[in-house]
Amino acid sequence: MAPYEIMYISDMKGKQIALWDMPSLKLKKDSERLSFGTANRARLQHTLLDALNLKDVNGDIKNDDDRLRCSTSVVGYQNLDGLVRVELNDGTKVDALALLACDGIHSAVRKHMHKDVDDSLNYCGQECWWGKTTVKPGSELSEELKRLPSTSMVTIGTNEMPGAFFSDEVAPNEHAWGYVLANKTPPNANATNDLTRRGGSVLTAEEKKREIDEVIADRSKVLQLMLQEPSADEITRAGFFDRKNLDLSYIHGRVALLGDAAHPQSPMMGQGANMAIADGYVAASRLSAALKGTNDSTVEQALLDYDCKLRRKENNIVIKKARKYGNWAASKSRFPCFCMKMMFKYMPPSMLVSEMMSGDKSNKKDVASRHLKWDASIFGILRVDDDDGGAYT
Numbered sequence: 001m002a003p004y005e006i007m008y009i010s011d012m013k014g015k016q017i018a019l020w021d022m023p024s025l026k027l028k029k030d031s032e033r034l035s036f037g038t039a040n041r042a043r044l045q046h047t048l049l050d051a052l053n054l055k056d057v058n059g060d061i062k063n064d065d066d067r068l069r070c071s072t073s074v075v076g077y078q079n080l081d082g083l084v085r086v087e088l089n090d091g092t093k094v095d096a097l098a099l100l101a102c103d104g105i106h107s108a109v110r111k112h113m114h115k116d117v118d119d120s121l122n123y124c125g126q127e128c129w130w131g132k133t134t135v136k137p138g139s140e141l142s143e144e145l146k147r148l149p150s151t152s153m154v155t156i157g158t159n160e161m162p163g164a165f166f167s168d169e170v171a172p173n174e175h176a177w178g179y180v181l182a183n184k185t186p187p188n189a190n191a192t193n194d195l196t197r198r199g200g201s202v203l204t205a206e207e208k209k210r211e212i213d214e215v216i217a218d219r220s221k222v223l224q225l226m227l228q229e230p231s232a233d234e235i236t237r238a239g240f241f242d243r244k245n246l247d248l249s250y251i252h253g254r255v256a257l258l259g260d261a262a263h264p265q266s267p268m269m270g271q272g273a274n275m276a277i278a279d280g281y282v283a284a285s286r287l288s289a290a291l292k293g294t295n296d297s298t299v300e301q302a303l304l305d306y307d308c309k310l311r312r313k314e315n316n317i318v319i320k321k322a323r324k325y326g327n328w329a330a331s332k333s334r335f336p337c338f339c340m341k342m343m344f345k346y347m348p349p350s351m352l353v354s355e356m357m358s359g360d361k362s363n364k365k366d367v368a369s370r371h372l373k374w375d376a377s378i379f380g381i382l383r384v385d386d387d388d389g390g391a392y393t
Contacts (some may be wrong), residue, residue: 006150011159014220020349079253099255108262113252123186124240124266126218126330128178131235135173141225158337180278182330185241187188200238208232240266250307263315266322
C-alpha cells in the first residue's frame with residue numbers, strides 16, 4: 001500500500017481549503033496511529049497469485065495448474081448432497097465442496113441465486129469519469145504539481161461549479177483520478193470483460209471534449225491538465241450503482257456471494273475492496289473450521305454464519321452512508337456545497353477520517369467476533385474469470 005502523507009483539499013478554482021497531515025492523525029477510539037493509503041489493484045492480484053504459487057518463472061499466470069481457470073464463466077449451479085455442481089459456459093461441470101462467487105456487481109452466480117425475485121440495481125444519482133494520467137517530467141502539469149503541497153488531492157465543488165475530484169499518485173509520475181458529477185439520468189450499467197473498466201464505457205474523442213474538456217474549462221489549471229492529458233480511450237465513464245433490495249441472502253446452500261456480488265456500493269465510502277477482503281477472510285475461516293472438524297459446523301452452517309445479521313447490518317449501514325455522501329459531494333445545491341466546504345475547513349480531520357473508516361471498524365468487528373485460525377492448504381481453488389472481470393473461488 002502506498003501511504004498518504006499530506007492530503008490537499010481545495011475548491012474548483014484551486015484555492016486551498018485545508019491541508020491534512022495524514023501520518024499524524026490519531027483516531028479517538030484507537031490507541032495507535034493508523035496508516036492510510038491506496039493499493040494498486042494489479043499489485044493486489046499479483047500478491048494473491050504469488051501466495052498461491054500460480055505464476056511461472058517469467059511472472060505470467062500458469063496455464064497448466066488445475067486450481068486456476070481463466071476465460072471461463074459460470075452459467076449455473078446445483079446444490080446436491082454433500083457438494084455443489086458448478087456449470088461452466090464451455091459445458092464443463094465441476095463438483096466442489098463450496099462455491100464462493102466474487103464476480104462483481106453483474107454476478108452471474110447472484111443472478112442464478114435470485115432468479116425468482118426482483119434483484120434490480122439501484123442508481124445512486126452520480127456518474128464518474130475514471131482515468132490515469134502519466135505526468136511527463138518538465139511538462140506544464142509537472143510544473144503545476146510542484147507548486148502544490150501534495151499530489152494527494154481532494155477538490156470539492158460549489159453550486160456554480162459542482163462535482164468532486166480525487167487524485168493520487170499511485171506510482172512514480174502516474175496519477176489515478178476520479179471526477180464525480182450528479183446526474184439524474186442513469187447511464188447504462190453494462191458488464192465488461194475489462195477489469196479496469198468496472199462496467200463503464202470508454203469515451204470517444206467527441207465525448208471527452210463534450211463531457212470533460214468543456215465542463216472543466218473554468219476549473220483550476222492542475223485539474224484541467226490532469227483530465228485533458230489522457231487520451232479518450234484511457235478514460236471511463238461509469239454510474240454509481242448498488243442494489244435496491246439490501247435484504248436478499250448472500251448464501252444458498254453451499255454457494256456464497258462475496259464482495260460486490262453480495263453488497264455492491266457507491267465508492268464514496270472507499271470500502272468496496274476492504275469489505276470484500278473481510279468477506280473472504282471470514283468465509284474462509286468458517287469453512288476451514290468446518291472442513292477440519294474443529295467445531296460442529298457443516299459447510300452449509302459455516303456459510304450461514306458468514307451471512308450473519310451483524311455482517312448484513314454493518315454492510316447496509318456502509319451502503320447507505322455511501323449513498324448519502326455521494327449526494328452531498330456531487331450536489332448542485334448551494335446549502336450542501338456550503339456545508340461540505342465548512343466541514344472540510346473547520347472539522348478536525350480525525351473526525352472526518354474516523355467517519356470514512358467506520359466501514360473498516362465494522363469489518364474489524366465482524367472478523368474479531370468470529371476469529372478462527374484456518375489452513376488454506378485444505379482448499380482446492382477454482383477461479384473463473386467472468387464477463388465483468390470478476391472471479392469465483
